[in-house]
Amino acid sequence: MTTENTASQETPAAAGGKLPKRYLVTSALPYANGLKHIGHLAGAYIPADIYVRYLRAQKRDVVYVCGSDEHGTAIPIQAMKEGTTSQQIIDKYHAIIKQNFEDLSISFDIYDRTSNPIHHETAQEYFTYLNDRGELEVKESEQYYDEEAQTFLADRYIKGTCPNCGFEGAFGDQCERCGTSLSPDELINPVSTLSGKPPVKKTTKHWYLPLNRHEEWLRTWILQEHANDWKTNVIGQCKSWIDNGLLPRAVTRDLDWGIKVPLPDAEGKVLYVWFDAPIGYISATKQWAKNTGKDWEPYWMDKDTKLVHFIGKDNIVFHCIIFPVMQKLHGFLVPDNVPANEFMNLEGDKMSTSRGWKLEMQDYIDDFIKKENGGPQLADALRYYLTTILPENKDSEFTWKGFQDAVNSELVAIFGNFINRTFVLMHKLCHGKVPKFHNDLIDEQDKGLIAEISLTKAKEEDLLEQYKFRDALFEVIDLARKGNKYMQDKEPWIKARQVGEDGNVTETAQAQIDNCLHICLQLSANLSILINPFLPNTAKKMCHMMKVVDKMLEWGNAGSMKLLSVGYSLRAPELLFRKIEDAEVKTQIDKLQEAVKAREVAASQVATNEQPATNNEQKEGTQTNPDQSASVEAAAKAEIIYDDFAKLDLRVGTIRSAEKVAKADKLLKLEVDMGFEKRTIVSGIALHFAPDEIINKQVVVVANLAPRKMRGIESQGMILMAEDQNGKLHFVSPETAINPGATVS
Structure with missing residues (x-):
């Protein structure tokens, strides 16, 4: 039994053989x-924190590093x-982001910043090491130059038509109006945003990382x-990049904000932010080691270290292709795994800071955690909901109704309800103390629940080792x-009515009550351990109620039925969670609607100033079929803006199998190869195509359509069709065969 001093048990070996000697975990x-939204939180930080807290509970040697990326053109x-300086911008947002993570219980061992001297030194040494060994190439090219400002212009410093x-x-x-990706050479009448004058072309020299030399190793x-x-x-995204052929990538650029290139003939040049940012993981580890008196090198050089990068899918190429090439060339470890997540949408739309369609971490903290009746329990509420909808394999969606349902119907009604009932009944029926267990009265229900505790521990452990956090929770x-x-x-409340002539509960009934509540209390203690990686504030509050130290939360204690000593007094119950009110x-939904209105006003202002061509205006020489024009016009839908179209994730898929859906004349059940996964899609095309004639047919799939059940089958997308x-x-x-998963734009 465990009271104020928790017994330590042996850490179990993880599935898959010998454990690594140490772990180095990073988040992007x-x-x-600027402020960061909950899509960022769900992509790279919540999953990493769950994993790290689990490893710590296992008493494994783990260091969790992160920090602010403070270079690149976006800062100036x-x-x-x-209307301020670059230094003031990074000082402002570094402090806010760091505090946001603390408020949401993200437990970095160090949250550093790339403006620190130790990072500048590390990044410059890294560049020098590669350059001195001939691993970089030098090339000359012509780039736009502002003669008045006397500086080369990054893409974002050039405007035009x-x-x-x-x-x-x-x-x-990029064009902010239509969303088209551009290069400065494509702009009509380009001008510098610094001086307002047309730039000129000027020759400049840069250093490149020749990724093409390393294709076979990467493959x-x-x-x-x-x-x-x-x-x-x-794997699918990496394969696409490699199959399309890798090209040399510039590691320097002409800019006055960033890490200076450490060469005498590189005046006015800095390291490209994509090159210096991942080196920030190494410099942060160095700073951590300096702070703690540890040695940083084994975490990046010893093969007994397991390196895991947690990122969003937009960072896959950097962490799986570019940074590993840099690491291999420098002699550092390459990652053991990169469990990248997809994107999280908000109320049916892609989160976008520029469009105002977002839920920033700061917004949630201000509206829930810092308000009266808020606090750490609502930090855990957000952590819980985000974990249940993590975009582990495909894009997911945050809705406020979904958040409310998850908190009220699961955290409050299931988890919190069980803990509260157990403590209330223990105080009411067992004098506020852990009752004894009567072995002679144990029954199959008792044995079954006790077995479930150990089984759940094993399942959760296996799932966490595989980065399947949703399933583990x-x-x-x-x-x-x-x-x-x-x-x-x-x-037990019914058994408490079984009283004898003396007015007290009968001995047999009390023994049955004791057994029930003893098991429920031991289960409560186990739940605190098992929930700790996900909801650390909840686990600590449970420890407080049980009057045990946090040491009980060590993973080796899970599965024990002797965590709470018989006769030990426990504190009165406290509600672990509160409901989210309508x-x-x-x-929160009103806030989003206000953002929509503001966006519509801005769009109408643009439309007023820049009238697009009307539907009746046709390009010279264009002909229409008079027999079809009326029907086409009647079928036309309301005009949309680019942002509406950008919500769609259109991808090429290959039909691998097709079969009729029982009792549905129009439906075919298709297995579609999306490159990165295979999906089941139910399509109403059975009257037009026989199943065997469409095998290996390439189609365009709406890949981010919410799943929908049709005839009991969950359809995970929609096939685009045209009707004559x-x-x-x-x-x-x-027109020609293409790799499954290729995007359509």
Whole structure:
């Protein structure tokens, strides 16, 4: 039994053989040019924190590093917007982001920043090491130069007319109006945003990392050695990059904000931010070692170290292809795994800071955690919901109704309800103390629940080792659900009515009550251990109620039925969670609607100033079929803006199997190869195509459509089709064969 001193037990070996000697875990460095939203939190930070807390509970040697990414053109651009300096921008947002993570219980061992001297030194040494050994190439090219400002111009410092839509304020990398990716050379009448003058072309020299030299190594390392243990979406994206051929990538650029290139002939040049940012993991580890008196080198050089990068899918190429090449050339470790997540949408739309469609970490902290009746329990509430909807294999969606349902129907009604009922009944029926267990009265229900505790521990452990955090959390909640059912079946409150002539509960009834509540209390103690990686504040509060030290949360204690000593007094119950009220949900949805209105106003202002061509205006020489024009016009839908179209994730898929759906004349059940995964899609095309004639047919799939059940089958996408004048359906397909998973834009 465990009271104020918790017994230590042996740490179990993880599935898969010998454990690594140590772990180095990283989360993608957030860019310090603005506030970060919960999509970022779900992508790279919540999953990593769960994993790290689990490893710590296992008493494994783990260091969790992160920090602010503080270089690149976005920083001075944000400084211009806010009328301040780049240094003030990074100081401002570094402090806010760091505090946000603390408020949401992200437990970094160090949260550093790339503006620190130790990082500048590390990045410059890294560049020098590669350059001195001939691993970099030097090339000359012509780039735009502002003669008045006397500086080369990054893409974002050039504006002009978009060649695609005619918008006069397009940037050198993208048109904000139509969304087309651009290069400065494509702009019509380009001008510098610094001086307002037309730039000139000027020759400049830069250093490049020749990724093409390392294609075969990458192919072997990723596509063979990690084919079975990396996520399919990661493997698929890497394969696409490698198959398309890798090119040299510039590691320097002409800019006055960043880490200076340490060469005498590189005046005015800095390291490209994509090159210096991942080196921030190493410099942060160095700073951690300096702070703690440890040695940083084994964490990056010893093969007994397991390196794991947690990122979003937009960072896959940097962490799986570019940074590993840099690491191999320098003699550092390459990652053991890169469990990248997909994107998280918000209320049916892609989160976007620029469009105002977002839920920033700071917003949630202000509206829930820092308010009265808030606090750490609502930090855990967000952690819980985000974990249940983590975009582990495909994009997911945050909705305020979903958040409310998850908290009220699961955290409150299942987990919190079980703990509260157990403590209330223990105080009411057992004098506030842990009752003894009567072995002679143990029954099959008792044995079954005791067995479930050990089984849940084993399942959760296996799932966490595989980075399946959603499934692991489900197992814990399901165990609490089983505890509720056990208590309901046992009905100790009914047995308490069985009294003798003396007016007291009979001895047999009390023994049955004791057994029920003893098991429920031991289960409560186990639940605190099992929930700790996900909801650390909840686990600590449970320890407080049980009057035990946090040492009990060590993983080796899970599965024990002797965590709480018989006769030990426990504190009065406290509610672990509170319900989310309808008014709170309405307030948050109203905020989003206000953002929509503001966006519509801005769009209408643009439309007023820059009238697009009307539907009646046709390009010279264009002809229409008079017999079809009326029907086409009638079928036309309301005009949309680019942002509406950008919500769609259109990808090429290959149909691998097809079969009729029982009792549904129009439906075919298709297995579609998406490159990174295979999906089941139910399509209403059975009257137009026989199953065997569409095998290996390439189609265009709406890949981010919410799943929908049809005839009991969950359909995970939609096939795009065209209908001719006779009502016959035709596939929308690429002209030539293309890799499954390729995006359509």
